[in-house]
Amino acid sequence: MKAVVIGGGIAGLLAARVLTESFDDVVVLERDKLSDEPEYRAGVPQGRHVHGLLVRGGEIMEGLFPGLRDELVRSGAHLMDAGEMRILNPLGWVASGRSGMPLLVVSRPLLETHIRRRVTAKIVDDAHVTGLTFRGSTVDGVLTRDGRIDADLVVDASGRSSKLPAWLAEAGIAVPEPEVVDSRTGYATRLYTAPPEIPVVVAESLSAPDTPRGGIVMRIEGDRVMVTAQGAGGDHPPRDPEGFQQFLDSLRGPIAGMLADAEPVTPVYLFARTASRRIAFEQVTGWPGGLVAIGDAVCVFNPVYGQGMTVAAMAALLFRRHSDFSAKGCRDFQRKVAKTAQGSWVLSSNADQSWAGVEKTPAPLMRAFRWYMKKWQVALVHDQDIFLRFLRVVHLVASPATLMNPVVFRRLAKYSRLDPRPGRRRAARSPR
CATH class of the missing domain: 3.50.50.60 (FAD/NAD(P)-binding domain)
Structure with missing residues (x-):
């Protein structure tokens, strides 16, 4: 056969x-x-930009190729706890903590x-x-x-x-x-030398409709960092180095400042077929x-x-x-x-449909989904247990159904009175 x-x-x-x-x-x-x-x-064509290998994917690959993680780490990849990524959402730094889930950070x-x-x-x-x-x-x-x-x-x-x-x-x-479903997201990526104080992963996430800009800094092999700027709703980062730097300077988080002592080693590469x-x-x-x-x-x-x-x-x-x-x-x-x-499609496409011009009047179920996710954005900043539950779903280790239970509802209600609007000022430096 x-x-x-x-x-x-x-x-x-x-x-x-x-x-x-x-x-x-x-x-x-x-x-x-x-x-x-x-x-x-x-x-x-997206190979020059940050690639995320979710925990579930890493587990499958390790099962198919035993020893692959160690092999990649010896070649310069990084292995970290998925819960210790530094993530800035529109409301602040998420309540990171150890998850027990190994995350392989590697270039495509x-x-x-x-x-x-x-x-x-x-x-x-x-x-x-x-x-x-x-x-x-x-x-x-x-x-x-x-x-x-x-x-x-x-x-x-x-x-x-x-x-x-x-x-x-x-x-x-x-x-x-x-x-x-097209959120009209564009990428721009550049590689830099990696000063020792830069963490393995720092991410600033997008969120419709008020936070169209974000970025990721990721350590890769060769003692380099890959910096990908992201812009949704047509607000794309530019190709020229000066414009790229200005885009990074416009972010709320510390990405631009982290690169103060880093030297660029490549041109800026674009990708917009997203x-x-x-x-x-x-x-x-x-x-x-x-x-x-x-x-x-x-x-x-x-x-x-x-x-x-x-x-x-x-x-x-x-x-x-x-x-x-x-x-x-x-x-x-x-x-x-x-x-x-199906599950991954629902999570990502529903989020992308929120960008202006992508859809007309959302269905009632969609409006309920978005309301629920806004509550999650607030809770992720304040509650480490909520963050770790959410993380397992994002990494396809747990079903989205695990987020729909009384324990989670009670925790979300605790934060429902907090202001869900994204902050307009530059965020404070990561707590770690």
Whole structure:
């Protein structure tokens, strides 16, 4: 049995790792030319910016590749307690504290390179897939610029630029229009030398509609810090170094001051393709056998929430519990993929819909959700237990349902009379 995976990014590599447990031959086809060393590549345009690997994602990757964390730390990544991140929300510094959850802080190129070295599947780079081949109602291979490759299963993990809807349309299979939520967020990132006093992670979060600017400082390998400025609702940071610095100076938190003794080592890089998008492949009538899609090919999240790699890892594990790749089996698999992404989609897309111009009048349920989240913003600043509960949900370790219980409601009520409006003055320096 042979499986062909289209795309050699995180989703494709993790899928290939699991498929090697049940397929005799697994081939990964990657469009980019790959290096043996951690390097940025064209197929991952967001690779030059901060990537968040959630705790759940790190746990899955460590399970698939035992010793990966230690290996990455030896190469310059950082391992910290997720609860000790320094986070400034619109109302102040969150009540951080030890959570017992290990958080791997690593650049995207370093993470992907180490995973690729551990995957035993055959990886073919500079491979341009141009379409699918069919035998009746079953996909039986892929077309490339160099010819045809047979397959018993084709996995589309080619990401945001996936051509799968067009390929299915060529076969007479209609795909629903994607659901898109665009907060009009833009990134700008620069690398600096890392003075020893800079913490591993400092983040200043965005919040609609009054706090459209934020940023993240993250230590990475090579004794450097990656500084990503973020602007939502079209308020994007500029590319020129002077404008980038002015944007950092405009933030409420201490990011600009932390960089006073840091030297820039790269230009400023921009990224603005941040719209969230999902395609309901599970609803397609006539979905063929021998074909499934995972990762950003199915559901793309606004990168500001750091959900993409972890949701892709969760989808890869589905191959361990699924062996039927008939037409019915593949459609069932797509339902499982959609369910895996559902919780993350609700959290991120609901937040993004709050930006002016993204939606019209919100539904009553949406208004209730936003009211509830405003209460959480207040509580996160004052209550460490609330913060740690919320953190487990954000990192996909616990279900959002854990936030809906009497204990939490009583704690939120305690802070409901406090002023929920974002502060207008520059925030005080982090308490640690």
